[in-house]
Amino acid sequence: MLPADDLPAVLRYLATGAGLDPAALPDLPEDAEHADTGPDLAEIRGQERAKRALEVAAAGGHGIFFRGPPGSGKTMLARRLPGLLPALDFPEALEVTRVHGAAGRLPAGQAMLRDRPFRAPHHAASRAGLLGGGAPPRPGEVSLAHRGVLFLDELPEFDRGTLESLRQVLEERRVVVARAGGSFVFPADFQLIAAANPCPCGYRLSQQRDCRCTDAAVARYRQRLSGPLLDRIDLHLGVPAVAWRELLDVRPPGEPSGAVRARVVAARERQQARGAPLGVRTNAELPDAALDAMVDASAESRALLGRAVEKLRLSARGARRLLRVARTIADLEGEARVEAPIMAEALGYRRDEVDA
Ligand SMILES: Nc1ncnc2c1ncn2[C@@H]1O[C@H](COP(=O)(O)OP(=O)(O)O)[C@@H](O)[C@H]1O
Ligand SMILES: [Mg+2]
Structure with missing residues (x-):
């Protein structure tokens, strides 16, 4: 890759083979720093176990599945995962920018995306919207989440066929959209975080309310999630609701995202050193x-x-x-x-x- 100041410089280079210098690639300050603009882990009271699991997921690139009653903080936890991940490096930022550009989703006036994507598609989203497709083919949510986080809330509500395809995307880390004229390949290397209620009414794990579901209804609800998909999510966690007393607690807030992220970055450096001969960056891979x-x-x-x-x-x-x-x-x-x-x-x- 070569940086050019303007189009005439590119034309000159194409004509003469000279004038562009790879060493002039700009160093992004974000390479080393993190913007810290997202929601912070410190805002979550209690839930020490779920927070630790989120840290482990961030460190190893593992998928994570939270199961718990409504209001237990599953969405709150999921939204804090991008803030625990290392900042995008320059090649990653280019990849992310390219995918979002292909989807026609680059914000006006922004040449380059610098933040890890967080995508949370609704379970009623179309198959093409989730996985990519259409004419002309466009990247779907799994690709918009490339190098970032894909959050699937209420996982059992998603279409079964779509979940099956998702399993394949998780394995291949890309999506191929086949067309008569050839096929399009969109990258889809994201970290998956999924959430579900423990049962149809939602209150099976709750101490606040009694669950109204029959055992058969709970079993049917669970069966909607394919074993092979769950089998590809590394961390599974029950998230009980935090008692009101704990939510109102005036204890000092918990550890901020930045402190956790520092440990994640150190753990990822160890993984990269170990995995380099295999071309592997995280333990999940x-x-x-x-x-x-x-x-x-x-x-x-x-x-x-x-x-x-x-x-x-x-x-x-x-x-x-x-x-x-x-x-x-x-x-x-x-x-x-x-x-x-x-x-x-x-x-x-x-x-x-x-x-x-
Ligand atoms: N552990 C917690 N610490 C602070 N606030 C919480 C916690 N759990 C829940 N809340 C509050 O409850 C609301 C609902 O949480 P949410 O993440 O949407 O739950 P869920 O996705 O499990 O239904 C949050 O917006 C937040 O105000
Ligand atoms: Mg939620």
Whole structure:
């Protein structure tokens, strides 16, 4: 890539092959800094467990699924994920700008997008709106969320076919829109955060109200989410409503997003150093074949995982997800090895899937 001041400079370069200098690429100040304009984690009272899970998700690039009653703060938590992620670097900012440009969504007067995208499409959005398509083909929400966060609130309300396609997008990290004249490829490398009520009425986990749902209705509601999609989300968390007393509490606010982000950035640097030979940036992307070599798990932590696999009847995929999450927790803690307490924390983000 070469920077040019104006069109005549480009034409001169094309004619003569000279006059443009790659070293003149501008350094973005945002490369090192974060604008910190979004909502802050400090505004969330209590929910220490959910906040920790959000930090782990941010650090390892893991998908996260919150299940809890209305008003428990799921949306509030989701909106704070972009603020925990490192600032976009220059190549990423270019990619994001290109996708939004292709969608005709660049804000007037803004040449370059600098913030990580946060997209929260409604469950009634069209398939093309979500995944991309139309004539001429345009990127959908999954691509507008590229290098950022895709939030799917009320996940069971989304169309099943669309969720199945989403599973494929999560794997390929891009969308191919086929057309008679050729196909269009849009990038779609986003971090997924999803939320759902625990049951149709919403109050199954709540202490404030009684749940009115029958067991059969709850089972039907859960079945709307395909196993294979949930199986590709690394962290699962039940989010109980915070008691009013705690919400009114005058304790000092919690840790600000910037402080958490500093730990996330440090953990990501460790992952990048480790994953570079594989072209992998985050633990969430670690290929199955590389897991044993990359996740240095102690014998004790492996035994713990083995017992959990039996007890929770985890699939092989589920067990591998746990290894990736455990690696991320170790990276947050600055630990070279995954020891048993770290594995135990990772297991906690899986158990909710069974209990909640
Ligand atoms: N832990 C919390 N700390 C501070 N405010 C909260 C908390 N949980 C809920 N709230 C308040 O309740 C409102 C609803 O939260 P929301 O995130 O929309 O819940 P959900 O998405 O789970 O239905 C928020 O706008 C906020 O004012
Ligand atoms: Mg909500």
